[in-house]
Amino acid sequence: MFEKALVGDRRYWGLIIALLAMIGVGFILYLWQLKVGLKITGMSRDVSWGFYIAQFTYLVGIAASAVMVVLPYYLHDYKAFGRITILGEFLAVAAVTMCGLFILVDLGKPVRVFNIVLHPTLNSVMFWDMIVLNVYLLLNIVIGWTVLEAERNAAPPPNWVRPLIYVSIPWAPSIHIVTAFLYSGIPGRGFWLTAIMAPRFLSSAFASGPALLVLLALIIRKFTRFDPGREQIQTLAKIVTYCIIINVLFFLFEVFTVFYSQIPEHMHHFEYLFFGIEGHGKLVPWMWVSFIGMVVASVFLVIPRIRRDETTLAIGCVVVIVTTWIDKGLGLITGGFVPNPFDKITEYWPTVPEALITLGVWAVGFLMLSILYKVAVSIKEEIMT
Amino acid sequence: MTDINRREFLKIAGASTVIGLLGGWKAVELLAPGELEAKYLPKPEALTAKRWAMVVDVKRMDEAIAEKCIEVCHYIHNVPDIGDPKREIKWIWLERFEHAFPGQLQEHMAERLNGKPFIVLCNHCDNPPCVRVCPTKATWKRDDGIIMMDQHRCIGCRFCMAACPFGSRSFNWGDPRPFIKKRYPEYPTREKGVVEKCNFCAERLAKGLLPGCVEVSDGALVFGDLTASDSEVRKALRRHFAIKRKPYLGTNPQVYYIV
Numbered sequence: 196m197f198e199k200a201l202v203g204d205r206r207y208w209g210l211i212i213a214l215l216a217m218i219g220v221g222f223i224l225y226l227w228q229l230k231v232g233l234k235i236t237g238m239s240r241d242v243s244w245g246f247y248i249a250q251f252t253y254l255v256g257i258a259a260s261a262v263m264v265v266l267p268y269y270l271h272d273y274k275a276f277g278r279i280t281i282l283g284e285f286l287a288v289a290a291v292t293m294c295g296l297f298i299l300v301d302l303g304k305p306v307r308v309f310n311i312v313l314h315p316t317l318n319s320v321m322f323w324d325m326i327v328l329n330v331y332l333l334l335n336i337v338i339g340w341t342v343l344e345a346e347r348n349a350a351p352p353p354n355w356v357r358p359l360i361y362v363s364i365p366w367a368p369s370i371h372i373v374t375a376f377l378y379s380g381i382p383g384r385g386f387w388l389t390a391i392m393a394p395r396f397l398s399s400a401f402a403s404g405p406a407l408l409v410l411l412a413l414i415i416r417k418f419t420r421f422d423p424g425r426e427q428i429q430t431l432a433k434i435v436t437y438c439i440i441i442n443v444l445f446f447l448f449e450v451f452t453v454f455y456s457q458i459p460e461h462m463h464h465f466e467y468l469f470f471g472i473e474g475h476g477k478l479v480p481w482m483w484v485s486f487i488g489m490v491v492a493s494v495f496l497v498i499p500r501i502r503r504d505e506t507t508l509a510i511g512c513v514v515v516i517v518t519t520w521i522d523k524g525l526g527l528i529t530g531g532f533v534p535n536p537f538d539k540i541t542e543y544w545p546t547v548p549e550a551l552i553t554l555g556v557w558a559v560g561f562l563m564l565s566i567l568y569k570v571a572v573s574i575k576e577e578i579m580t
Numbered sequence: 581m582t583d584i585n586r587r588e589f590l591k592i593a594g595a596s597t598v599i600g601l602l603g604g605w606k607a608v609e610l611l612a613p614g615e616l617e618a619k620y621l622p623k624p625e626a627l628t629a630k631r632w633a634m635v636v637d638v639k640r641m642d643e644a645i646a647e648k649c650i651e652v653c654h655y656i657h658n659v660p661d662i663g664d665p666k667r668e669i670k671w672i673w674l675e676r677f678e679h680a681f682p683g684q685l686q687e688h689m690a691e692r693l694n695g696k697p698f699i700v701l702c703n704h705c706d707n708p709p710c711v712r713v714c715p716t717k718a719t720w721k722r723d724d725g726i727i728m729m730d731q732h733r734c735i736g737c738r739f740c741m742a743a744c745p746f747g748s749r750s751f752n753w754g755d756p757r758p759f760i761k762k763r764y765p766e767y768p769t770r771e772k773g774v775v776e777k778c779n780f781c782a783e784r785l786a787k788g789l790l791p792g793c794v795e796v797s798d799g800a801l802v803f804g805d806l807t808a809s810d811s812e813v814r815k816a817l818r819r820h821f822a823i824k825r826k827p828y829l830g831t832n833p834q835v836y837y838i839v
Contacts (some may be wrong), residue, residue: 233736234753234771239666243741243751303751303773310716310735321715321739330685381746382709382829459683536747537675538682541666 198530199573200566206418207569214562225300233303236549237392241541242532244301246524246553247277251297253403253523254560255328255374256292256396260404261556262337263434269360275426279573282408282415282423284339285567291332293560300552320376327370334363339567347574358580363509373394378531386464387529389452395445396523402438403519405431406512413509415568421575425505432508439515443489467540468530475540478529486525490517606711625788629708629805631725632780634794634832635816636699643801646674646699649793649801656792658769660759669750671778672701673795681825695839699801701793702727702748703825703833710740710749717773725806725834726780736773745829746790749777793839806834 205212228235238245246442256266267273268280299305301414316322338359345352373391380385380391412423453461466472468482492514501507529543584592586601607833626729652671652753653659662668668795680699704727711721718733719740741749755772763769767783770776780803781791789795794803804811812837 232752232754234667234772236753240668240741240750241747243738298737301737303775304734304771307716307733307735314716314733316715316717317713317715319715319739320713321737322780325715338831378756381713381743383826384742451605455798475586477836532742536682536745537679539679 196347196574199570203567203569207565210565211435211562214558214565216557218562221552221558225554225555227548228300228552229305233301235546237544237546239541239543241535241539242529242543244528244532245543246549247297247301247544247556249528250525250553250556251285251294251301251376251525252396253520254290254293254297255371256400256519256523257404257407258328258331259367259371259397259400260296260336260408261287261400262364264408264431265367265492266364270364273323275424275430277308278425279408279412279427281339281343281571282411283404283566284335284342285571286404286408286411286564288337288339288567289560289564291328291335292563293556294328295332295337296556296559297553298469300556305375308562313433316319318384319374319570324370324373324377325489327366327373331363331366331370334359334366338363341569343571343574349578350421356408370383376442378526378527381529383460383536384531387448387456390462391445391449395442395449398442399519399522402442402515405434405438406515409435410509410516411514411568413505415572419572419576420579428505428508429503432502432512435512435515436493437501439489439519440493441494442495442519442546443486446486446489463534464530467533468526474542475533476497477542477544478526482526485526487519488514489522492518584618591725593807622786627785627788627790629724629811630807631786631805631834632704633725633804633806633813634701634704634780634791634835635802635813635822635836635838637802637816637833637838638696639838640798641655643674643697645796645798645800646697648796649699649735649756650674651655652792652796655762656764656781656784657767658756658760658764659776660756661761662756662759667753669752669756671750671776672699674698674809675700676738681823683720690839697796700746700748700795700825701835702780703746703831703835704778704780706832706834707830709743709745712741713739718740722782727784728779728782729776730817731768731770731774731776736775738775740775745831770822778806804815 201496224235236245236247263281264276264280268276299308302308311322312327338356340464343354344351356394375396379389381387409428410430412428448467453465463472467475468478469486470476471479492511495501495507496511496515501511533542534540650670650672654661656671657671659669659671677689677696677698678777680700687741701747704725704816706725707717708721708727710719711727714720715737716733716735718730718735719727720730723728736751738751752770752772757769760769781789781793784791791801791805794801802812804813806813808814816838817836820838822838824833824836827833
């Protein structure tokens with residue numbers, strides 16, 4: 196089936212070359228980082244995780260969201276999603292790959308990454324995150340590829356793949372729960388130390404992932420002969436709508452606990468993010484855009500007319516993707532580190548090389564996604580004719 | 581050169597397999613944990629304890645003494661002087677009361693504590709979150725309570741830095757070696773990409789010496805075995821009321837402050 200990725204029109208190759216160019220830039224800068232160290236980033240003694248770990252966290256959510264198309268089809272026999280499970284699974288493959296790369300580029304000693312396997316440490320959440328992410332990657336490659344191949348041959352998928360599919364369903368939320376545990380189990384970082392962290396991760400994941408799938412489905416319909424289907428897009432839209440509403444609610448629950456209890460160590464982080472402390476407030480406008488954007492998206496997407504119109508739906512999905520990205524990709528990590536354990540403020544902002552390395556990793560993910568989607572869509576087109 | 585036939589070849593091959601297996605088994609026995617395993621025994625001159633702890637006598641500690649402690653520590657551990665507060669590396673340093681003990685500042689404190697610098701370092705917690713989160717066991721707790729770092733195993737993920745509620749850990753954002761003013765040959769330097777922190781001078785204790793900072797502190801820093809009732813730390817804690825940093829987090833720091 197892979198041969199399908201090797202033929203394509205000008206647009207396809209244009210996209211591939213553009214992504215390769217971005218990867219090239221990111222890779223060269225990564226070599227520089229490898230040589231001189233992480234000092235080329237904006238991270239510091241106080242904000243010791245930055246853009247890389249934030250992207251990792253956001254993308255785990257995108258990856259987990261594949262379950263939102265797989266579950267209705269396999270557990271509820273919702274036939275319409277049979278057409279697009281492959282889009283969810285291949286998106287998960289690309290997203291988890293990016294997650295792995297973001298961890299790798301964040302390591303001070305990447306050559307020693309296998310120490311995690313050589314010295315397995317059961318009490319470290321990072322060990323478990325490594326396990327769940329890698330297994331999830333494998334599950335989605337195997338399931339996606341096998342089912343697509345069966346579809347091409349007009350045969351039912353082999354029997355052995357079914358148990359794997361059932362395993363992959365609870366496995367999807369597990370990757371994001373374990374990722375939330377990286378943060379929510381740490382004492383002394385009031386912003387992260389909350390049981391709502393994992394639920395918030397899941398709600399924002401199940402809003403942002405399906406929102407991205409809606410956009411990808413619309414793009415596929417526009418540029419190929421395969422139509423993921425109006426009903427499919429509408430069902431995804433409902434998932435996006437309710438998950439973004441739940442996400443706003445979860446956020447407000449946390450805000451209530453933090454500000455009604457008035458415990459300074461929990462309040463300071465929110466104050467920094469949304470109002471700034473002592474003139475330090477780099478993230479203030481971002482956080483408000485994120486919060487207001489989520490509320491607006493929630494309200495508008497509930498209105499059936501707006502959701503049914505695919506243009507306004509697409510706008511809503513873009514808003515959901517951008518606002519959840521700000522929430523996790525900018526606010527979550529920095530907000531946890533500021534103020535620092537000494538109640539002092541050190542701000543963080545990614546440097547240009549750091550941003551370009553990040554972009555390079557995103558480009559690797561989108562290259563994989565383009566190739567995998569090219570294969571999937573070509574097979575779907577082939578079946579139709 | 582004699583030709584061997586199939587039968588002889590099989591004989592030789594069979595015999596060597598058996599010998600090989602026996603040898604292999606012997607090697608397994610030899611390497612398996614048990615009696616034969618080399619045991620680490622401290623040298624007779626080493627200082628040992630069941631639980632090392634430090635008491636900071638804030639009344640006796642002034643800025644001049646503190647500077648001496650910091651200087652000697654950073655010298656004998658080849659701690660670089662990066663000069664950039666965002667990327668600096670420090671094992672022991674000064675913080676004002678409200679930063680060392682955030683949330684505990686009261687409007688009407690004893691005047692002598694006003695703006696008084698507190699010396700801070702790794703607390704060598706009894707229940708250390710940094711050890712809990714490390715994915716490679718590069719940081720671990722010794723039987724005597726010292727939290728150690730293996731800079732040869734550390735992958736530089738910095739999970740321990742996120743987990744430490746005391747900001748005790750530093751990361752080598754770049755190569756530290758050019759920033760070491762005077763190299764101290766008896767202690768290794770580090771590479772870029774690994775985490776480091778105070779080790780309660782484990783290398784000095786092994787030689788029977790007290791931690792460097794304690795030695796130059798004029799009695800403002802007391803070091804000893806918390807489980808021995810006649811130790812200096814126990815005596816100090818019996819005589820004075822002492823506080824610990826962020827005790828409510830349950831990490832149980834082993835650096836005490838007599839205020």
